[in-house]
Amino acid sequence: MMIKLRNLxxxxxxxYGKTYVLxxxxxxxxxxxFVTIMGPSGAGKSTLLxxxxxxxxxxxxxxxxxxxxxHKMNNKQRVELNKRYIGFVFQSYHLxxxxxxxxxxxxxxxxxxxxxxxxxxxxxxxxxxxxxxxxKDLYPSQLSGGQQQLVAVAxxxxxxxxxxLADEPTGNLHSAQGKxxxxxxxxxxxxxxxxxxxxxxxxxxxYGNRIVRLADGWLVKE
Amino acid sequence: MVRNVKSSSxxxxxxxxxxxxxxxxxQNEMTILIRAEGDPLKLVAAAxxxxxxxDPNQPIDNVRTMEQVVSQSVARRRFQMLLLGLFxxxxxxxxxxxxxxxISYSVSQRTHEIGIRMALxxxxxxxxxxxxxxxxxxxxxxLGAGLAAALLLTRVLSSMLYGVSPTxxxxxxxxxxxxxxxxxxxxxxxxxxxxxxxxxxxLRHE
Numbered sequence: 001m002m003i004k005l006r007n008l009x010x011x012x013x014x015x016y017g018k019t020y021v022l023x024x025x026x027x028x029x030x031x032x033x034f035v036t037i038m039g040p041s042g043a044g045k046s047t048l049l050x051x052x053x054x055x056x057x058x059x060x061x062x063x064x065x066x067x068x069x070x071h072k073m074n075n076k077q078r079v080e081l082n083k084r085y086i087g088f089v090f091q092s093y094h095l096x097x098x099x100x101x102x103x104x105x106x107x108x109x110x111x112x113x114x115x116x117x118x119x120x121x122x123x124x125x126x127x128x129x130x131x132x133x134x135x136k137d138l139y140p141s142q143l144s145g146g147q148q149q150l151v152a153v154a155x156x157x158x159x160x161x162x163x164x165l166a167d168e169p170t171g172n173l174h175s176a177q178g179k180x181x182x183x184x185x186x187x188x189x190x191x192x193x194x195x196x197x198x199x200x201x202x203x204x205x206x207y208g209n210r211i212v213r214l215a216d217g218w219l220v221k222e
Numbered sequence: 223m224v225r226n227v228k229s230s231s232x233x234x235x236x237x238x239x240x241x242x243x244x245x246x247x248x249q250n251e252m253t254i255l256i257r258a259e260g261d262p263l264k265l266v267a268a269a270x271x272x273x274x275x276x277d278p279n280q281p282i283d284n285v286r287t288m289e290q291v292v293s294q295s296v297a298r299r300r301f302q303m304l305l306l307g308l309f310x311x312x313x314x315x316x317x318x319x320x321x322x323x324x325i326s327y328s329v330s331q332r333t334h335e336i337g338i339r340m341a342l343x344x345x346x347x348x349x350x351x352x353x354x355x356x357x358x359x360x361x362x363x364x365l366g367a368g369l370a371a372a373l374l375l376t377r378v379l380s381s382m383l384y385g386v387s388p389t390x391x392x393x394x395x396x397x398x399x400x401x402x403x404x405x406x407x408x409x410x411x412x413x414x415x416x417x418x419x420x421x422x423x424x425l426r427h428e
Contacts, residue, residue, distance in 0.1 A: 053341075055422050
């Protein structure tokens with residue numbers, strides 16, 4: 001079991017009470033699954049994804065990741081889990097505009113204990129795999145939206161994560177670009193990467209093998 | 223033969239001098255120097271009494287300790303030093319405030335970038351190093367320019383110096399170290415703030 005959530009909740013203090021974003025979430029995700037989280041805006045989808053990605057530590061409940069007890073870890077330990085096992089793809093790509101494609105791909109490796117000589121080889125390998133060698137010296141502003149998202153996907157998988165999280169990965173792309181990104185996700189999932197995506201698109205959801213629905217912070221029972 | 227004596231001021235080089243018996247001296251003034259054990263001011267009354275015993279009408283004026291004599295001889299230098307020191311302190315404070323302001327502004331401009339880096343695996347230490355490193359790079363650039371300018375301009379101040387050369391290496395090294403420490407302090411607090419950035423909030427910050 002890769003991910004096990006039990007009674008996970010997230011709330012913000014508002015006035016004299018609390019506003020819940022996630023309520024009593026129980027969720028199991030096996031290794032190798034391609035899970036789609038769907039729901040209306042404000043349902044808590046992105047919040048759930050950021051918790052799964054160890055980017056949000058302000059929640060209650062139980063969270064087990066690869067048998068490790070995340071709810072008992074401190075922030076530094078969670079960041080370590082993120083570095084070792086998780087890659088994240090954002091809707092807005094979130095590339096660094098002042099760095100080239102090559103340098104953007106190098107950033108995740110620079111925060112892992114990898115020698116710079118090895119990093120060079122890994123970056124070149126991923127550029128080749130994603131057919132972006134000719135674009136390595138370009139800046140994000142010189143790329144189309146689809147190309148930027150492809151760089152973001154490459155950046156997310158460069159450290160060989162076991163889990164890839166994607167928050168509306170095709171939200172800012174037109175359909176052809178979106179199809180290319182989803183095809184890459186399918187390839188990665190076929191190669192063994194567990195993928196959890198948030199999307200509004202039924203077309204994108206069809207690439208996965210399971211749909212989980214959220215509404216007002218609650219998991220909708222199928 | 224006697225040793226050289228600085229009879230006019232500390233920084234003036236001793237001039238050739240000849241000692242003559244007092245009775246051959248045509249001047250009306252005499253300065254008596256008394257070496258005493260303990261507090262020399264306690265001997266003033268006794269000295270006055272002894273001089274009065276020789277000549278009761280002899281006026282006695284300007285009774286001072288040797289420390290007071292030396293202090294008065296450097297009074298102008300001391301004032302210049304205090305004034306320069308005050309200006310230097312103000313400049314140092316302004317530098318620190320300015321650098322703090324620049325780094326703080328840079329951190330606020332880079333909030334989005336810091337969020338991305340944290341989402342990609344940067345720990346708090348990585349963020350701290352990045353921001354402090356930026357501050358130190360700025361400071362080193364300023365230090366380099368300042369050292370070059372100081373090497374050129376301190377010669378102008380050489381007439382105001384005593385006992386130290388205008389390009390004294392220890393002074394240059396000490397001031398450079400102090401400025402580096404000030405830069406580090408000015409960068410540290412914005413850097414600490416940067417480590418508290420919530421990645422998910424920062425990623426929404428454009």
